[in-house]
Amino acid sequence: MNRPEKRVLVGMSGGIDSTATCLMLKEQGYEIVGLTMWVWGDEPVEARQLADSMGIEHHVADEREAFRKVIVQNFIDEYCQGRTPNPCVMCNPTFKFRILTEWADKLDCAFISTGHYSRLEEKNGNIYIVAGDDDKKDQSYFLWRLGQDVLKRCLFPLGTYTKLQVRKYLREKGYQLKAEEGESMEVCFIKGDYRDFLREHSPEIDREIGPGWFVNSEGVKLGEHKGFPYYTIGQRKGLEIALGKPAYVLKINPQKNTVMLGDAKQLQTEYMLAEQDNIIDEQEFFSALDLTVRVRYRSKPIPCTVKRLEDGRLFVHFLSEASAIAPGQSAVFYIGRRVVGGSFIASQRGIGLVIAENK
Ligand SMILES: Nc1ncnc2c1ncn2[C@@H]1O[C@H](COP(=O)(O)OP(=O)(O)OP(=O)(O)O)[C@@H](O)[C@H]1O
The missing domain is CATH 2.40.30.10 (Translation factors)
Structure with missing residues (x-):
């Protein structure tokens, strides 16, 4: 397909980073189209208003049902198998970047872009994700499953910026309030503790799994726990068990509903x-x-x-x-x-x- 080479579809969450991405690419001479995926919660009104204020074409993809079925369900299923999921790693290739690519084709955009703090580098004919320059914000970890076909269409303008610089940039461009916003949540559909989310969205855990035993590495019972999905390996806080020394979750056995505790070593x-x-x-x-x-x-x-x-x-x-x-x-x-x-x-x-x- 012959796509206009300067037309880029930006994933617009309405947050700091994607707003800065739109403004930067616009300054670089790209024609910006914004796409907001409505995946959770209320209608994304702010993203539309931001797009209007920047004078850019904007679309909303209502993906709530698919997101619930694919990404959220996988998150719940992983905990119910005693594993610790990375929903962003699941979402990026199977959801976010897939939808961006499909819409980019539909809207005649050669490129897709997001506000991820990462860079791209070409080596021996391959395109690689490279850690963003801001070590505290680097998001390269979440992007490893993206294929070459997607990467060759990606632009990540924030990769050479620190978050502080991005905030300063937004202030300079007149987006004072946006620049002062707090950090967004690590998992976009969870406010607060993931355990409260599991209780609300997967009541089967309490009904069908229920309480089990904390055990030590010899299998000796140490006390009762609330159900293995509520624990993660390495967890120390919130175990609600007094062993007279710091205890960590070492291992989770979903078959037996046991959570093994031990020391840091x-x-x-x-x-x-x-x-x-x-x-x-x-x-x-x-x-x-x-x-x-x-x-x-x-x-x-x-x-x-x-x-x-x-x-x-x-x-x-x-x-x-x-x-x-x-x-x-x-x-x-x-x-x-x-x-x-x-x-x-x-x-x-x-x-x-x-x-x-x-x-
Ligand atoms: N609902 C969404 N619709 C479209 N694109 C999105 C959406 N959510 C996130 N993105 C894109 O993915 C990028 C990374 O999202 P993530 O939630 O990991 O980071 P973030 O720091 O919260 O980003 P932002 O400040 O832009 O909200 C965003 O900068 C944006 O480009």
Whole structure:
């Protein structure tokens, strides 16, 4: 298809980052079209008003039903299998960027853009996601599942900015109130604690799973818990059990509805298995000597080596301390600041847990 090369579809949430994205791209000479996906809550009126104030074409895609069925249900299902989901990682390829691409085709836009803090880099004919320059805001972790066909149409103008600079930019452009807004929620459909969300949207958890036992690594019962979906690996606060020393969630067993507790040392892991990977250049990846992995959004990159097992999964060996590895979270691999692959954590084994299998 012959698309106007300067027409770009921007995912407009109505927040700080996508507003700045529209203004920056407009300044760079692009013709902007805004698309707001209505996925949750009230009608996105603010995004439309912002688009009007910027004088740009704007569309709303009512995706509430599909979002509930696909992204929210997956979030609930993951907790009900004793895993810790990354809804943004699920949403980006299967929902957000897919819808943006479909609408971009429909609206004759060559490019798509979002306010993610990440950059793009081309190397040996491949396009790579690169960490945004603002370490505190970098969102490269969430984008590892995007395919080359999508990446080659993406523009991420905020990748070279810090959040402070973005706020300053908005003030300078006359968007004073927007510039002062607080940080948005980490998961767009959850206000506050995910456990309250589960209680409200999945009452079956209390009805069908109900309370179970906290156990130690020998399987000894320590006390009652509220139901395994309400706990995550590495959790320390809110356990409501007094053991006379700090206790962490080490492991969740959904079959037995048990939550294993132990000390910080037992949370450490030597290796993990990961699955459903997306590795951009296998030759570079498996021969890299400077590979690191982030095991959750806020984790530091941990040096590692990776092998592919016969069953197709990745065997990741940590070369320095790794702790609280939670199945369901993404393992995102970097060389320097460049995302060279990603996968979902399937299971972990390690120092404290070798003895604890199947307890
Ligand atoms: N409902 C939506 N409709 C269209 N695009 C969206 C929507 N929500 C988020 N996006 C796009 O995805 C980007 C990243 O969203 P995310 O919620 O992770 O970050 P954010 O910091 O809250 O962004 P913002 O400040 O723009 O709300 C946004 O900047 C925007 O471009």
